[in-house]
Amino acid sequence: MKKIEYTKIKGHSIPYYGLLAGLGFTILLGLLSTWYMEHNGHHVTGMTNQIVWGMPHVFAIFLIIAASGALNVASIASVFGKKIYDPLSRLSALLALALLAGGLVVLLLDLGRPDRLIVAITKYNFKSIFAWNIILYTGFFGIVGAYIWMMMDHNMYKFKKKVGLVAFVWRLVLTTGTGSIFGFLVARSAYDAALMAPMFIVMSFGFGLAIFLLVLMASYNWTGRELGDAVVARLRNLLGVFVAASLYFTIVYHVTNLYITEHHGVEKFILSDGGIYTNLFWVGQVLIGGLLPLALIYAPGVRTCRKTLGAISTMIIIGGMCQVYVIVIGGQAYPMELFPGYEVSSSFFDGVVGQYSPTLPEVVLGVSGMAVSLLLVTFAMKALAFLPSSLADSVADPHAAK
Numbered sequence: 001m002k003k004i005e006y007t008k009i010k011g012h013s014i015p016y017y018g019l020l021a022g023l024g025f026t027i028l029l030g031l032l033s034t035w036y037m038e039h040n041g042h043h044v045t046g047m048t049n050q051i052v053w054g055m056p057h058v059f060a061i062f063l064i065i066a067a068s069g070a071l072n073v074a075s076i077a078s079v080f081g082k083k084i085y086d087p088l089s090r091l092s093a094l095l096a097l098a099l100l101a102g103g104l105v106v107l108l109l110d111l112g113r114p115d116r117l118i119v120a121i122t123k124y125n126f127k128s129i130f131a132w133n134i135i136l137y138t139g140f141f142g143i144v145g146a147y148i149w150m151m152m153d154h155n156m157y158k159f160k161k162k163v164g165l166v167a168f169v170w171r172l173v174l175t176t177g178t179g180s181i182f183g184f185l186v187a188r189s190a191y192d193a194a195l196m197a198p199m200f201i202v203m204s205f206g207f208g209l210a211i212f213l214l215v216l217m218a219s220y221n222w223t224g225r226e227l228g229d230a231v232v233a234r235l236r237n238l239l240g241v242f243v244a245a246s247l248y249f250t251i252v253y254h255v256t257n258l259y260i261t262e263h264h265g266v267e268k269f270i271l272s273d274g275g276i277y278t279n280l281f282w283v284g285q286v287l288i289g290g291l292l293p294l295a296l297i298y299a300p301g302v303r304t305c306r307k308t309l310g311a312i313s314t315m316i317i318i319g320g321m322c323q324v325y326v327i328v329i330g331g332q333a334y335p336m337e338l339f340p341g342y343e344v345s346s347s348f349f350d351g352v353v354g355q356y357s358p359t360l361p362e363v364v365l366g367v368s369g370m371a372v373s374l375l376l377v378t379f380a381m382k383a384l385a386f387l388p389s390s391l392a393d394s395v396a397d398p399h400a401a402k
Helices: 014-040 055-070 072-078 083-109 114-122 129-152 157-183 196-222 229-259 261-273 276-298 306-333 360-383
Strands: none
Touching (some): 014 083, 014 360, 055 072, 055 083, 055 157, 055 306, 055 360, 072 157, 083 114, 083 129, 083 157, 083 229, 083 360, 129 157, 196 229, 196 306, 196 360, 229 276, 229 306, 261 306, 276 306
């Protein structure tokens, strides 16, 4: 492999400033949505005392999960020694930090009282998985930030592999913590499963790599840099493995629940009687986010088509959003089993399926979190040298003919 030269993007063109303006405007709309919800109260959203985690949480959790997966490319290079991924490590780590920042911004602005984050940072209840996640998120920023430093400072480059190993372990623990938020909520039939933690880890691989591919191809296309087929083909095959693994874990999760009698009710709700949740599961998660991408990844006629790969990545992101929506919203909508084996009804909607319809301010706030992530990446690539000048096969592929 030839020596890789990293350069900043120029960022002086009208399209570049147009992109910044568009992302900035989206963020402004998100802030206005936050002000509207906080000024009028959360009753203007679709959230209720039955469904307390709404669309902003879907976006936030998706971005947090994807942040862990986006770091996977850098981990494969530094921890597992796959040299072809090494030139992509800087962008991988940058995207991981940006996605986590975007997700946490959405969570912070949906707290109702964002200043209460100070309490969460200064006072810890170590019996709470939420307190653990505060430590995991802040630690991720510090460790991945140090990882980027090791990669970009030639004097510190010798420590890159060791710091990369710490970042690899930390991101697995972080995603385990995010999945455990649901796995530890035993009162909810849809959440009560130890499989949630590893399933979230596998989900993160596919979500993060899909976003990474879109950012990578857009960056090289818009800046006129060469992106060889060798790198793209490796990432495409890796994406196929992650999509297949996510489908496998989904099957295991639902088969396990079907085996346990107490979970038959929630399984029937999600798989057949849940209305919008059933549709999102089968059409959004399984078909659009799983089976179609998997078929297109290995279809012989389009294996080298970049546009098809972009469509595949987009479908995986849409399917991932559907999957998180079904887990977060669908899991809350199904009534809690207060007295197993009995039907429960009262004036407090016990035993009734919760109703939730996302409102525009919620969606805008979630989309603005994605805009925050993309704005950070766009600005950082102009400020620092995150992108290789060329990823042509002769440069990036260690097995290319010299």
